[in-house]
Amino acid sequence: MKKYCCTLLVCLLVLSLVLTGCSGSGVKTGTKAGIYTPGTYTAQAAGFGGKVSVTMTFDANAITDVKIEGADETPAVGGKAIEEFPGMLMEAQSADIDGISGASYTSKAVLAAAANCVAQAKGEDPNQKTSVADGTYSGQAPGFSWTGMIKADVTFKDNAITDIKVVEEQETYTGEIFYTILDNYIPRILEAQSLAVDGISGATLSSNGVRGCVEQAIEAAGGRSSEWYGEVAKSTKIVKKEGYDVIVVGMGGSGITSFLSAAQAGAKVFGIETTAKLGGQSATTSGPMAANSKVKMDEEFGGKEYIDADALYKAWNDYCGADAKPEMIRMAIDESGETLDWMIMDWGFQFSPMSSFILSPYPDWKIWCYYGGETKNRFGTNKTYMFENAVKKAQDKNPAAEYMLELTAQELLMDGDKVAGVKAVYHDGTIYEIYGKTVILATGGFIGNTDMMNEYLDGPANTVAMTVDDGDGIKLGLSAGGALMNPDIPPMVHINQVANLIKNNDLDADGKQVLTSLAIATDALAVDGTGKLWNTREEICLAPQYRYYNIYTAAQIEEIKTKGLAKVNKSMFMDQGGTVEAGKPIANIDEILKVGADYKNVLVAESADDLAKAIGCDGAALKGSLNGAGGPYYAVICSGYAYATCGGLNVDDAMNVLQADGSPIRNLYAVGQDSMGVLFSSDVPYTPYGGQAQSWALTSGRLAGANAAKYAMGK
Structure with missing residues (x-):
């Protein structure tokens, strides 16, 4: 991941420093002759996406250097804050400063770690905690949900946290991942008595929200939350597991179907999943494409085929051109119906009647279906339980099928030039060396890897x-000699919203709705990141950095203030509520735009040159796009929200990873988003027919599991 590292060297007058806390280590030099023991000290605290590290250098009476690293913070928000903090800390000569608006989690991490460094330099115990009063105190903080915050009651007794109870949340309406917070994260905080406990993989934002609630409760009880980041010990154990036929790396949709298929074939299987639950991204998607499923033909179409598979193949192949592999497109179509039948008949999955996709250019093609079932969340029915039940059914039939959650693959184990297994790390630090005859990579692509997104995409x-x-899966495949196929395919994007969701109460639901309407309006003057006019009907995944700027003049904003919005626009799936009506005056539009600017959703500029500088584009191009429209200007950022990347490792029809010369790595397979580049083109967005990615995840997994088991068992 990209590192943000900022250094500032200068000597200033010293102010009194008071904060202490979080884990850290120091290298002392010289002798104490003033406020500090001269030397360099380092500490870490949990930020928005992961650990934030602060290193501070002191002479006897001053902070002389500050370096901050936060590899996992968001580049546009947390990363920018990290760039600003060294100067702020140096100027104040103190860690007792305000955070940066819009980057609250990164700010708290930086200041907690900085306070720890100060405590070390002053010779104080950084793990010494200010006493907190007994009792129950409340905190409220944003998590993953964009429709409401997490509220928790935290109980203290004898300077210890004795209970954390979530009393309000909207997280479970967006999926089942929040239950991993209740079952795993909260108990670990209570056990460690530290907020330095790692967040739950796959539930980072929900982890942040609960941590934020506890921080507020500590402050309300008279303590300092920065002091509750004591280091959490990690295991140094190494565990070896041997004798497996198939190792599946990733237990989302493609990994689970790989697991089910291999277990069904009688193989000894071991599944590795980095999150604390099964299902992965497939548990939040709507459903798959399925061409001529026999179950669906019998139930809904009188036993007749409901799609001309040849016509679908031709349209798909023509859309992608020579960039995709025709034989893999053909296989993806022809095997998709059988996959749906297999999931229904063998594993108990439920699906809705076949329908056409809302964005499909072929509205008569009923090739897409939703996951079925009775329980629902914001993304449709609850898929997690279906995946869990299928895995349990596989284990009941084949006791040699195992899996572990919160286990993250680190590298492939090699026997010479042959893949021999997987080295992985458990959430507590324990290293697992898992040996097997075949490995299936099913880790969901690279949408969360900043370095890879920079290297292959925009x-x-x-x-x-x-x-x-x-x-992770793609990197493992490359390490074994695998080759890539179309890693630069634009990511899958179906949703537009403001660039930085405002999840707290700085704006009410109506204010957020107004900001969204301005951002995603299709009739505004829009420019892309180069300053050129942007057609808002175009796929946003093709725009530079997957965003564009809707520009409004001061006169237009004044008209909205007095006459209201001409049209209220709601974001598909990511609407934040609100009851704004078209044509109703919005008297507080100035305040809405101000908060939007604080969260870097709105750029405010007096002139075209200033606006070009704020966007980072060519001034002449922007002036041409503005076509004489006068300032001041308000550029509201519209951002695409991606589901996943599309490109990955090159594979053949057995799902074997291919080397650069086209030869297969016989015992290494890649499925789902880790190999979907064989189906699509770098020149056009993801196919618009509905459910191709989910279908590929399920179908490629079914095929890879069977093929890996057959190879491993010598059948």
């Missing part, structure tokens, strides 16, 4: 997805 994207899909 930089990191906002996501509606779990950013735990960070390219």
Whole structure:
């Protein structure tokens, strides 16, 4: 991941320093002759996406250097804040400063770690905690949900946290991942008595929200939350597991179907999943494409085929041109119906009647279906339980089928030039060396890997997805000699919203709705990141950095203030509520835009040159696009929210990873987003027929599991 590292060297007058806390280590030099023991000290605290590290250098009476690293913070928000903090800390000569608006989690991490460094330099115990009063105190903080915050009651007794109870949340309406917070994260905080406990993979934002609630409760009880980041010990154990036929890396949709298929074939299988639940991204998607499923033909179409598979193949192949592999497109279509039948008949999955996709250019093609079932969340029915039940059914039939959650693959184990297994790390630090005859890579692509997004695409994207899909499987395949296929295919984007969702109460639901309407309006003057006019009907995944700018003049904003919005626009799937009506005056539009600017959703500029500088584009191009429209200007950023990347490892029809010369790595397979580049083109967006990615995840997994089991068992 990209590192943000900022250094500032200068000597200033010293102010009194008071904060202490979080884990850290120091290298002392010289003798104490003033306020500090001269030397360099380092500490870490949990930020928005991961650990934030602060290194501070002191002479006897001053802070002389500050370096901050936060590899996993969001580049546009947390990363920018990290760039600003060294100067702020140096100027104040103190860690007792305000955070940066819009980057609250990164700010808290930086200031907690800085306070720890100060405590070390002053010779104080950084793990010494200010006493907190007994009792129950409340906190409220944003998590993953964009429709409401997490509220928790935290109980203290004898300077210890004795209970954390979530009393309000909207997280479960966006999926089942929040239950991993209740079952795993909260108990670990209570056990460790530390907020330095790692967040739950796949539920980072929900982890942040609960941590934020506890921080507020500590402050309300008279303590300092920065002091509750004591280091959490990690295991140094190494565990060896041997004798497996098939090892599946990733237990989302493609990994689970790989697991089910291999287990069904009688193989000894071991599944590795980095999150704390099964299902991965497939548990949040709507459903798959399925061409001529026999179950669906019998139930809904009188036993007749409901799609001309040849016509679908021709349209798909023509759309992608020579960039995709025709034989793999053919296989994806022809095997998709059988996959749906297999999931229904063998594993108990439920699906809705076949329908056409809302964005499909072929509205008569009923090739897409939703996952079925009775329980629902914001993304449709609850898929997690279906995946869990299928895995349990496989284990009941084949006791040699195992899996572990919160286990992250680190590298492939090799026997010479042959893949021999997987080295992985458990959430507590325990290293697992898992040996087997075949390995299937099913880690969901690289949407969460900033470095890979920068290398292969146009930089990191906002996501509606779990950013735990960070390219691990693709990197493992490359390490074994595998080759890539179309890694530069634009990511899958179906949702537009403001660039930085405002999840707290700085704006009410109506204010957020107004900001969204301005951002995603299709009739505004829009420019892309180069300053050129942008057609808002175009796929936003083709725009530079997957965003564009809707520009409004001061006169237009004044008209909205007095006459209201001509049309209220709502974001598909990511609407934040609100009851704004078209044509109703919005008297507080100035305040809405101000908060939008604080969260870097709105750029305010007096002149075209100033606006070009704020966007980072060519002034002449922007002036041409403005076509004489006068300032001041308000550029409201519209951002695409991606589900996943599309390109990955090159594979053949057995799902074997291919080397650069086209030869297969016989015991290494790649499925789902880790190999979907064989189906699409770098020149056009993801296919618009509905459900191709989910279908490929399920179908490629079914085929790879069977093929890997057959190879491993010598059948």
